[in-house]
Amino acid sequence: MVKRIKRAAVLGSGVMGSGIAAHLANVGIPTLLLDIVPRELTKEEEAKGLTLEHKEVRNRFVNQALQKLLKQKPAPLTSKENLALIEVGNFEDDFHRLAEADWIIEVVVENLEIKKNVFAKVDEVRKPGSIVSSNTSGISVEAMSEGRSEDFKKHFLGTHFFNPPRYLKLLEIIPTKDTDPEVLAFMKTFGEDVLGKGVVVAKDTPNFIANRIGTYGLLVTVREMVNGGYSVGEVDSVTGPLIGRPKSATFRTLDVVGLDTFVHVANNVFEKVEGDEKEVFRVPEFMKAMLEKGWLGSKSGQGFFLKQGKDILELNYKTLEYEPRKQLKTAATEMSKQEKGLANKLKALVYADDRAGTLLWNLLSPVLLYSAELLGEIADDIVAIDRAMKWGFGWELGPFETWDAIGVEQSVRKMMAEGRQVPSWITDMLANGHTSFYKNENGKVLFYDKGEYKAVEENPKVIHIKRLKEEKGVIKKNSGASLIDLGDDVALLEFHSPNNAIGLDIVQMINYALEEVGRNYKGLVIGNQGKNFCVGANLALILMEAQDDNYFEIDLVVRQFQQAMMNIKYSSKPVVVAPFAMTLGGGAEICLPAARIQAASETYMGLVEVGVGLIPGGGGNKELYMKHLNSMPKGVEFDLQKVANKVFETIAMAKVSTSAAEARELNFLNEKDGITMNSDQLLHHAKQAVISLYDSGYRPPVRKKIPVVGETGYATLLLAAQGMYHSGYISEHDLKIAKKLAYVIAGGKVPYGTEVDEQYLLDLEREAFLSLVGEPKSQARMQHMLVKGKPLRN
Numbered sequence: 141m142v143k144r145i146k147r148a149a150v151l152g153s154g155v156m157g158s159g160i161a162a163h164l165a166n167v168g169i170p171t172l173l174l175d176i177v178p179r180e181l182t183k184e185e186e187a188k189g190l191t192l193e194h195k196e197v198r199n200r201f202v203n204q205a206l207q208k209l210l211k212q213k214p215a216p217l218t219s220k221e222n223l224a225l226i227e228v229g230n231f232e233d234d235f236h237r238l239a240e241a242d243w244i245i246e247v248v249v250e251n252l253e254i255k256k257n258v259f260a261k262v263d264e265v266r267k268p269g270s271i272v273s274s275n276t277s278g279i280s281v282e283a284m285s286e287g288r289s290e291d292f293k294k295h296f297l298g299t300h301f302f303n304p305p306r307y308l309k310l311l312e313i314i315p316t317k318d319t320d321p322e323v324l325a326f327m328k329t330f331g332e333d334v335l336g337k338g339v340v341v342a343k344d345t346p347n348f349i350a351n352r353i354g355t356y357g358l359l360v361t362v363r364e365m366v367n368g369g370y371s372v373g374e375v376d377s378v379t380g381p382l383i384g385r386p387k388s389a390t391f392r393t394l395d396v397v398g399l400d401t402f403v404h405v406a407n408n409v410f411e412k413v414e415g416d417e418k419e420v421f422r423v424p425e426f427m428k429a430m431l432e433k434g435w436l437g438s439k440s441g442q443g444f445f446l447k448q449g450k451d452i453l454e455l456n457y458k459t460l461e462y463e464p465r466k467q468l469k470t471a472a473t474e475m476s477k478q479e480k481g482l483a484n485k486l487k488a489l490v491y492a493d494d495r496a497g498t499l500l501w502n503l504l505s506p507v508l509l510y511s512a513e514l515l516g517e518i519a520d521d522i523v524a525i526d527r528a529m530k531w532g533f534g535w536e537l538g539p540f541e542t543w544d545a546i547g548v549e550q551s552v553r554k555m556m557a558e559g560r561q562v563p564s565w566i567t568d569m570l571a572n573g574h575t576s577f578y579k580n581e582n583g584k585v586l587f588y589d590k591g592e593y594k595a596v597e598e599n600p601k602v603i604h605i606k607r608l609k610e611e612k613g614v615i616k617k618n619s620g621a622s623l624i625d626l627g628d629d630v631a632l633l634e635f636h637s638p639n640n641a642i643g644l645d646i647v648q649m650i651n652y653a654l655e656e657v658g659r660n661y662k663g664l665v666i667g668n669q670g671k672n673f674c675v676g677a678n679l680a681l682i683l684m685e686a687q688d689d690n691y692f693e694i695d696l697v698v699r700q701f702q703q704a705m706m707n708i709k710y711s712s713k714p715v716v717v718a719p720f721a722m723t724l725g726g727g728a729e730i731c732l733p734a735a736r737i738q739a740a741s742e743t744y745m746g747l748v749e750v751g752v753g754l755i756p757g758g759g760g761n762k763e764l765y766m767k768h769l770n771s772m773p774k775g776v777e778f779d780l781q782k783v784a785n786k787v788f789e790t791i792a793m794a795k796v797s798t799s800a801a802e803a804r805e806l807n808f809l810n811e812k813d814g815i816t817m818n819s820d821q822l823l824h825h826a827k828q829a830v831i832s833l834y835d836s837g838y839r840p841p842v843r844k845k846i847p848v849v850g851e852t853g854y855a856t857l858l859l860a861a862q863g864m865y866h867s868g869y870i871s872e873h874d875l876k877i878a879k880k881l882a883y884v885i886a887g888g889k890v891p892y893g894t895e896v897d898e899q900y901l902l903d904l905e906r907e908a909f910l911s912l913v914g915e916p917k918s919q920a921r922m923q924h925m926l927v928k929g930k931p932l933r934n
Contacts, residue, residue: 149241153205157247162216163305165225175201202228218799273299278347278408293318310532311337336817338531346412350532373454374468384536391444395437426457470496483545511539540577583611601821620645629662642726643678663830667718676725683922701758709733714833718826732763737813738826739800746796751931753918757909762901845895848887857882873917880908
């Protein structure tokens with residue numbers, strides 16, 4: 141039995157195959173990517189004088205796939221350097237090399253006979269004990285393994301990644317009757333801990349869990365749109381965030397996925413099921429007409445929506461012509477916006493007697509009933525179904541969680557009154573006095589299963605802050621943050637201000653947390669489970685004070701923020717910050733001085749203050765400069781100016797990493813900082829980092845002087861900024877900001893190589909920040925960001 145996957149091989153280099161290979165490279169697994177050998181030369185190959193025997197020609201498909209990986213948006217690779225971990229080859233010359241792989245993943249065309257032929261060859265060359273899987277999205281996994289050796293069958297299963305593999309959390313694992321339970325358990329843990337996925341074990345049925353219910357839900361929505369006379373735009377305006385679904389709602393999602401892909405998935409179920417269910421999966425005529433016209437969505441430039449200039453038009457499915465986009469606004473949609481929490485919003489919508497309420501009830505209730513009917517057929521329990529829909533389709537609540545939210549008793553009464561068939565296990569559940577699918581007991585979440593409630597099984601590395609608070613309470617809290625006991629003598633400081641923006645309340649809690657931890661704990665984790673880690677300081681507050689000429693107040697706030705960052709840096713106990721998603725401006729400034737950063741793989745970190753007409757004010761310039769200096773090899777002379785130039789460029793261009801790996805390349809993270817693939821395990825890893833630092837005798841860093849480039853370096857930085865201004869890349873106000881930033885990074889008017897104190901650099905930074913806050917054009921930028929949510933170039 142393979143206990144570690146050191147090498148992998150992917151068969152098929154299409155969008156999915158190359159995406160899976162990229163994700164394996166992202167987690168550091170060397171991967172062999174193979175595809176078929178071309179049967180004829182391209183014109184370019186002929187012009188080069190190549191033949192069908194040349195390696196370049198024989199590996200053409202895989203080489204083209206690698207080039208696409210570098211150009212694709214969003215990027216499949218967390219760092220372009222990861223490409224070095226992918227080796228290329230073809231099915232004829234390199235198939236024998238599958239013997240080197242611990243895991244072989246098949247991603248060839250969705251055709252059972254072709255897959256069976258591939259597996260027959262794999263069986264001949266693979267080493268005993270290696271795991272083999274198929275990334276099929278709906279072909280029977282059992283059927284693929286027919287005729288294979290016993291060892292093959294024991295180590296064979298389905299591993300269905302969702303596209304794009306780097307970003308979509310769901311991994312459905314589909315065992316066969318012959319799959320060794322140890323192999324299944326290993327792959328589940330490997331999927332969660334190494335690949336960073338949310339793993340759900342599915343049964344070997346058409347389209348497994350998420351695509352079966354998701355496709356059904358989409359087709360029911362299309363049916364209700366046609367029956368109720370709604371437009372494409374109206375449906376999308378109420379089937380997105382309003383009901384806890386992604387912004388892309390229904391038809392924008394179809395445009396992103398591609399109509400051809402969707403129809404293939406729908407037809408797959410249509411061919412394999414019977415009765416009433418079959419009719420729902422029949423693709424409507426207008427969709428077939430769209431397919432014939434090649435209106436597939438984003439990849440063909442038009443689908444249900446068409447962008448014309450700045451306008452987005454919607455398709456009229458009756459005439460197949462594009463019209464201005466419509467929105468569905470009713471009393472229920474307006475009322476739901478006033479409600480707090482998704483459960484209350486949903487109740488306000490689905491029981492409302494208006495066009496929005498009717499539509500949402502008619503498309504939600506069949507999906508809930510369908511999910512209940514399929515329990516046992518597609519998955520063993522309701523938890524697997526809920527997780528699959530949340531992780532695969534981005535639903536905030538799975539079907540059974542949605543049912544709990546709208547009230548099981550009330551909704552079942554309404555369904556029965558309308559003559560809908562409610563599965564007997566649900567009516568029995570209600571008859572026995574159980575009125576919800578989930579309940580909380582003693583800090584544990586229980587789910588209903590065959591007449592009783594069982595604890596939801598979870599990876600031990602998953603920490604839920606909400607449950608921690610319910611279980612242990614809070615050490616101290618204010619409006620901006622809470623201090624919580626994480627267990628094992630580690631404390632957690634959680635931000636919960638609006639958008640986790642940093643104000644004085646958070647600064648006060650940072651200082652309190654450090655004092656409390658200094659006395660009673662091994663160390664502190666700063667982290668949360670909001671939408672983003674932290675998008676910066678409270679901009680509205682800064683702008684308001686600036687417009688009231690309260691510069692004394694702003695000065696005080698900046699001083700306090702700077703001091704709190706220094707307190708983090710020189711804390712007697714280790715502080716580990718756990719950033720994820722947007723970690724911008726002040727959010728990045730909180731990370732930089734910490735003893736360690738434990739970042740989620742999807743961390744978008746940057747000092748972006750230039751975009752609002754400012755420069756970092758909480759020590760970000762100094763800390764990024766020091767992080768660069770500390771990354772230089774010890775005892776080797778280096779060019780100080782190059783370091784200053786790099787830091788200046790990163791901050792002046794407001795560079796934001798597109799992953800934690802890229803944050804490391806930009807020096808926001810160093811080699812000691814950690815990266816967590818599974819964001820659900822981020823707090824666990826941060827806590828382990830605290831314990832490890834404490835146990836190895838942590839001592840805070842010693843304060844030391846910092847060499848700066850001074851006046852001559854300032855002139856060099858200025859020259860670069862002026863060059864950009866004269867070339868028309870930046871505005872006059874950008875140049876003014878750049879001059880201030882250059883002065884701070886250069887360390888002011890001192891000779892090159894002068895060693896200065898940290899406080900001196902903080903004072904320079906604060907003065908520059910305050911002078912820019914007073915600039916009318918900077919205030920206009922702040923105002924624009926607050927109102928429009930995007931930078932103003934003035």
